[in-house]
Amino acid sequence: MDVSRIYPNPLIEQRADPFIYKHEDGYYYFTASVPEYDRIELRRATTIEGLREAQATVVWRKREKGQLSANIWAPELHRIDGKWYIYFAAAHTTETDEGLFDHRMYALENPSDNPLEGQWTEKGQIQTAWESFALDATSFEHRGTHYYVWAQKDPKIPGNSNLYISAMENGWTLKGPQTMISKPEYDWEKIGFSVNEGAAVVKHGGKVWMTFSGSATDHHYCMGLLFADEEDDLLDAASWTKGSEPVFQTNEENGQYGPGHNCFTVGENGEDLLVYHARSYKEIQGDPLYDPNRHARVKAFTWREDGLPDFGVPGRDTAVVEGADIAGK
Incomplete structure (x- = not known):
């Protein structure tokens, strides 16, 4: 495994919340939030x-008004029971714009072998215990069960979002209990906003590892870590241990700010890869969510002798960024 390999950084410009899925057909599939949040x-x-350099194919566009009409965030592509699913979050437009940040989670389904072809069908909103702000869903399989992990606001808990897990009945329906496995509690999770979001799962060394992101989406954004033993009940909150420090964060020396909202994949030579976004500057004009220059990045990582993942630090830019709009919108 070539863990010393340096990938072009950034890999893809102006693509936040990046997600790469390596499929058995030999292809890597990529999706992410686009700056316009419209498709x-x-x-x-x-x-x-x-x-x-791969051509991007638009597989779905937001509606003009009402539900599913604003701020399309953080799509992920998953393969479940022989079909493709895209999970994403969407807000809605109102006359007063009060719904622009009132997200819910949705699913699309496609039975084609190639998800860039065929028909994507809306399967509707993913129903959870509350009708409240929810986003950043991911899915993984463990010992024959598909799990769904997401971020949501519990109306009874202070803060913006916590992490929850549930088993899945099918590609768009949850079943059984939903369990909170993390909420913002440390200072580094609560800068600007009290946030746990953007979960990603990798299995290694007899454990299920789950990264997540915390704080506002500026240079304070960073990644934390949860883990559970592979033998434990993943729907039991007591099975999960949470690290008290961030595991991946801003590196001033390398000019990398706010790394987070990651996923995991495997390189062509079998190396474990961390896929994430980060900016190459610290000062942002206006709302960080409307600054388009969170670029998708990839780096190899290793595992320490004690079994923990070692993500290192975000590497400095190695590729020329063309026409970056550092002023944002």
Whole structure:
């Protein structure tokens, strides 16, 4: 495994919340939030670097008004029971714009072998215990069960979002209990906003590892870590241990700010890869959510002798960023 390999950084410009899925057909599939927050794109290539120049195909666009009409965030592509699913969050427009940040989670389904082709069907909102702000869903399989992990606001708990897990009945329906496995409690999770979001799962060394992101989406944004033993009941909150310090964060020396909202994949040579977004500058004009320059980035990582993942620090830019709008919107 070539853990010393340096990938072009950034890999893909102006693509936040990046997600790469390596499929058994030999392709890497990429999706992410686009700066306009108005559509969902997919692209594919047989190599990680090939994703840089791969043509993006729009597979779904937001509605003009009402539900599913604003701020399309953080799509992820998953393969469940022989079909493709895209999970994403969407807000809604109102006359007063009060719904622009009142997100709910939704699913799309496609039975085609190639998710860039065929028909994507809306399967509706993912129903959870509350009708409240919810986003950043991911899914993983463990010992024959598909799990769904997401961020949501519990009306009874102070803060913006906590992390929850549930088993899945099918690709768009949850079943059984939903369990809170993390809420913002440390200072580094509560700067600007009290946030746990953007969960990602990787299994290694007999454990299920889950990263997540915390704080506001400026240079304070960073990643934390949860883990559970692979033998434990993942729906039991007591099975999960949470680290008290961030595991990946801003690195001033390398000019990398606010790394987070990651996923995991495997490189062509079997190396474990961390996929994430970060900016290459600290000062932002206006709302960080409308600054378009959170770029998708990839780096190899290793595992320490004590079994913990070692993500290192976000690497400095190695690729020329074309026409970055540092002023944002």
